[in-house]
Amino acid sequence: MQPAPRVISLLLVLVAACIPDPVITGHPPDAGAPPPDAGQQPTGKTADELTREWSGCMSLDNFNLANMATAWGGLAASNGQACTSCHGSGLYGVYIDRDATGMFNAISTMKAFLLVYFAADVTNQKMIVNESLFQAAASGQGSFQGHPPFDAKNNAGMTALRSFYNVTLTRQQAKTCDPSRIP
Numbered sequence: 246m247q248p249a250p251r252v253i254s255l256l257l258v259l260v261a262a263c264i265p266d267p268v269i270t271g272h273p274p275d276a277g278a279p280p281p282d283a284g285q286q287p288t289g290k291t292a293d294e295l296t297r298e299w300s301g302c303m304s305l306d307n308f309n310l311a312n313m314a315t316a317w318g319g320l321a322a323s324n325g326q327a328c329t330s331c332h333g334s335g336l337y338g339v340y341i342d343r344d345a346t347g348m349f350n351a352i353s354t355m356k357a358f359l360l361v362y363f364a365a366d367v368t369n370q371k372m373i374v375n376e377s378l379f380q381a382a383a384s385g386q387g388s389f390q391g392h393p394p395f396d397a398k399n400n401a402g403m404t405a406l407r408s409f410y411n412v413t414l415t416r417q418q419a420k421t422c423d424p425s426r427i428p
């Protein structure tokens with residue numbers, strides 16, 4: 246039995262529509278399995294490999310230089326509730342803490358905490374700042390319904406995060422990273 250041609254072309258349209266959507270955000274995007282056809286480069290890294298490599302490029306010195314713990318630890322939602330009041334020490338999957346060593350260790354050695362702040366962009370073979378997860382949470386919509394609203398684009402935490410990203414990237418490009426911190 247052959248499917249009608251109309252169905253075939255509709256399927257092609259749907260498949261094509263899925264392709265130009267490479268942005269990976271949010272929770273750990275993979276369950277460990279590399280996509281069978283991860284792209285053009287035969288040596289392309291998986292999301293897991295990109296994440297592990299990135300963890301080794303993070304350093305406590307750069308984390309402090311970027312003011313990460315102070316900025317996130319002092320941040321509050323628009324209703325005045327401190328982020329730490331709900332996310333202190335990693336509650337609800339987000340590690341925000343005034344203690345720099347504690348926060349650094351959490352987000353550099355635990356993949357799930359790291360992937361709140363950064364996301365693997367497998368298509369472009371790099372890590373990116375996970376802007377869209379913060380925007381999603383701040384919007385209070387969808388699965389984040391009821392989340393206290395906050396300005397996800399302009400706040401001290403995101404400023405620190407972008408600066409931490411930049412110094413981490415510089416270290417990666419200089420090829421002076423440590424081995425992965427994720428066990």
Ligand code: HEC
Nearest residue numbers: 321322326327328331337338339378379382388389393395
């Ligand atoms: C009243 C408690 C509360 C406060 C205050 C709060 N959050 Fe949340 N947040 C939550 C809960 C609960 C979730 C999990 C919601 C879910 O997954 O549906 C969450 C989820 C998130 C997520 C998504 C995590 C993920 O991986 O899905 C981010 C990012 C986030 N919060 C950031 C913040 C920031 C930044 C602040 C401060 C500006 C903040 N939150 C303040 C309760 C809170």
